[in-house]
Amino acid sequence: xxxxxxxxxxxxxxxxxxxxxxxxxxxxxxxxxxxxxxxxxxxxxxxxxxxxxxxxxxxxxxxxxxxxxxxxxxxxxxxxxxxxxxxxxxxxxxxxxxxxxxxxxxxxxxxxxxxxxxxxxxxxxxxxxxxxxxxxxxxxxxxxxxxxxxxxxxxxxxxxxxxxxxxxxxxxxxxxxxxxxxxxxxxxxxxxxxxxxxxxxxxxxxxxxxxxxxxxxxxxxxxxxxxxxxxxxxxxxxxxxxxxxxxxxxxxxxxxxxxxxxxxxxxxxxxxxxxxxxxxxxxxxxxxxxxxxxxxxxxxxxxxxxxxxxxxxxxxxxxxxxxxxxxxxxxxxxxxxxxxxxxxxxxxxxxxxxxxxxxxxxxxxxxxxxxxxxxxxxxxxxxxxxxxxxxxxxxxxxxxxxxxxxxxxxxxxxxxxxxxxxxxxxxxxxxxxxxxxxxxxxxxx
Numbered sequence: 460x461x462x463x464x465x466x467x468x469x470x471x472x473x474x475x476x477x478x479x480x481x482x483x484x485x486x487x488x489x490x491x492x493x494x495x496x497x498x499x500x501x502x503x504x505x506x507x508x509x510x511x512x513x514x515x516x517x518x519x520x521x522x523x524x525x526x527x528x529x530x531x532x533x534x535x536x537x538x539x540x541x542x543x544x545x546x547x548x549x550x551x552x553x554x555x556x557x558x559x560x561x562x563x564x565x566x567x568x569x570x571x572x573x574x575x576x577x578x579x580x581x582x583x584x585x586x587x588x589x590x591x592x593x594x595x596x597x598x599x600x601x602x603x604x605x606x607x608x609x610x611x612x613x614x615x616x617x618x619x620x621x622x623x624x625x626x627x628x629x630x631x632x633x634x635x636x637x638x639x640x641x642x643x644x645x646x647x648x649x650x651x652x653x654x655x656x657x658x659x660x661x662x663x664x665x666x667x668x669x670x671x672x673x674x675x676x677x678x679x680x681x682x683x684x685x686x687x688x689x690x691x692x693x694x695x696x697x698x699x700x701x702x703x704x705x706x707x708x709x710x711x712x713x714x715x716x717x718x719x720x721x722x723x724x725x726x727x728x729x730x731x732x733x734x735x736x737x738x739x740x741x742x743x744x745x746x747x748x749x750x751x752x753x754x755x756x757x758x759x760x761x762x763x764x765x766x767x768x769x770x771x772x773x774x775x776x777x778x779x780x781x782x783x784x785x786x787x788x789x790x791x792x793x794x795x796x797x798x799x800x801x802x803x804x805x806x807x808x809x810x811x812x813x814x815x816x817x818x819x820x821x822x823x824x825x826x827x828x829x830x831x832x833x834x835x836x837x838x839x840x841x842x843x844x845x846x847x848x849x850x851x852x853x854x855x856x857x858x859x860x861x862x863x864x865x866x867x868x869x870x871x872x873x874x875x876x877x878x879x880x881x882x883x884x885x886x887x888x889x890x891x892x893x894x895x896x897x898x899x900x901x902x903x904x
Contacts, residue, residue: 495540499904500869502533504616509894511879515790516810516889530558535618545577549589553618566656571621581630588659590621591639593670593683594709595697597768598831598849601711601752602683602693604668609711609752610824611831611849616899620659634673641666664688689714706757713750719819720745726816727786733809734789744776751775756831768833777827778820780853787884789813817889825886828852841867849887856881856888869903 508527534554541547551571557564573587594600598611605622626639643665646654655661668685683693691713699705724741731739744750756770778786793809817825833847843864850857858879865872875897879887887893 495538497536497538499537500533500535501902501904502531502535502616503900504531504533505529505898506531507896509896511888511890511894513883514889515787515794515883516813527559530556531616532556532558533617542574542576546575546583548574551618555617564650568617568620568659570618570659573621573624583628583630585624585626585628588621588623589626590619591624591626593681594693594695594711595679595681595707596709596754596756596770597833598770599754599772600695600709601754601772602681602695602709603711604666604683604685610821622662634671637668637670637672639668639670689716703760704757706755708755709753711750711752715745715747715749723816723819726812726819727782729812730789730816731785733812734785734792739782739785742782743779747775763836765834765836767835768831770831772829772831774824774827774829776821777825779827783826783853783886786813786816790889791884823858823886823890826851826853841865851881851886854881854885856885858887858890858893871899871901873897873899873901875899 506529508529510526532555535551536553537551539547539549549571551569553568553570555566555568557566569588571588571590573585573589576584576586578584591604592600592608593604594602594608600608603609622641623644624639624641626637628635628637641662644662646652646661648655648661650656664687666685666687668683670681670683672679672681674680677698679695679697681693681695683691683695685691685693691711693709693711695707695709697705697707720741724745727742728739731737751773752775753773754770756768759767761767789809790813793806793813828851830850830852831848832850833845836844838844843866845862845864847860848857856879858877860875860877862873862875875895877893877895877897879890879893881888883889
């Protein structure tokens with residue numbers, strides 16, 4: 460017989476209360492509400508991860524990897540209320556239940572909770588937790604405000620989570636100026652962290668920014684200047700050419716984090732010295748004063764409604780080909796010891812060092828030149844086909860994603876397949892458990 464767990468019951472009740480409570484107790488009269496809309500949706504995702512049988516990061520029989528099935532249930536609630544003074548109140552929350560081999564984990568994430576006030580004409584003030592997006596890239600945004608906007612390895616299954624900010628926006632006749640501040644909010648990110656489990660992610664550093672956007676000669680222009688312990692600047696441009704083609708580009712530069720660079724060089728030096736016996740020079744990307752990234756791309760819509768997006772990404776923080784070959788030499792030498800059972804502890808220690816370096820370097824996204832593409836086509840009135848690809852131009856490895864989607868009224872069903880490709884001695888060939896089959900079900904209430 461299953462035992463009753465009062466703590467688990469308490470967690471469920473607390474999560475439900477946080478997820479739905481504010482939608483029910485908004486003091487309409489105090490806010491001067493004139494109109495409000497709410498919506499709910501239920502989402503379920505099942506994901507089967509299949510480990511790669513031959514990877515330089517897979518120690519084979521010494522560290523066996525098995526297929527893993529995980530489940531994710533989401534209850535999303537959103538509400539928007541227009542206020543009598545011209546502002547609005549926005550609330551969005553996600554209750555989530557994760558299922559894997561261990562005990563099911565239930566939690567809550569507050570995605571947005573903010574007021575937009577309009578104290579004077581052409582001026583708006585935002586207070587609270589809000590999703591702020593900058594840049595025009597589809598896969599990533601080098602000119603984005605937050606670090607997660609500059610990487611394509613994002614979990615797009617979950618609704619985006621905002622940041623706690625204070626932001627002012629003034630609309631001039633030909634441009635818009637925005638000034639914002641996000642405070643530092645620190646709390647534990649583990650099972651004992653109550654705020655992390657029921658409120659959301661912490662904000663590890665404070666950030667201040669100024670953003671100016673305008674339209675000049677048919678070009679949408681955005682300029683960003685931000686500071687969060689070090690300076691960051693961004694520039695984004697977008698232009699529509701006729702009815703079918705649109706192009707965009709984004710440039711981002713950020714002062715280097717010296718402590719992070721030293722840590723990365725330390726881990727890199729350990730790998731190369733252990734493999735060759737010679738101390739290597741520091742990684743080339745860490746010798747510059749700042750990190751530079753750039754993205755150029757375009758959208759094209761065909762006569763049948765199909766849409767194609769192609770983007771090129773220059774990653775100034777990545778390794779050169781020669782540096783990457785040294786890392787691969789270390790991995791190849793380490794996995795060559797697997798055949799001897801007595802080398803088990805040595806192989807495990809080496810793989811741990813390699814994983815530490817790859818994580819610090821930003822795996823995946825380790826090298827300098829990439830191209831990404833996305834093709835979308837409606838097959839039937841309710842059925843669509845989507846294909847995405849991330850290609851490493853240095854070692855010719857990549858990641859392919861395929862989705863078949865069915866959507867009708869409030870119901871949606873998607874079947875997805877994710878497959879890395881490339882040689883074992885390549886970036887995406889190292890991915891152990893990224894071969895995935897995903898089934899997603901979505902229903903609006």
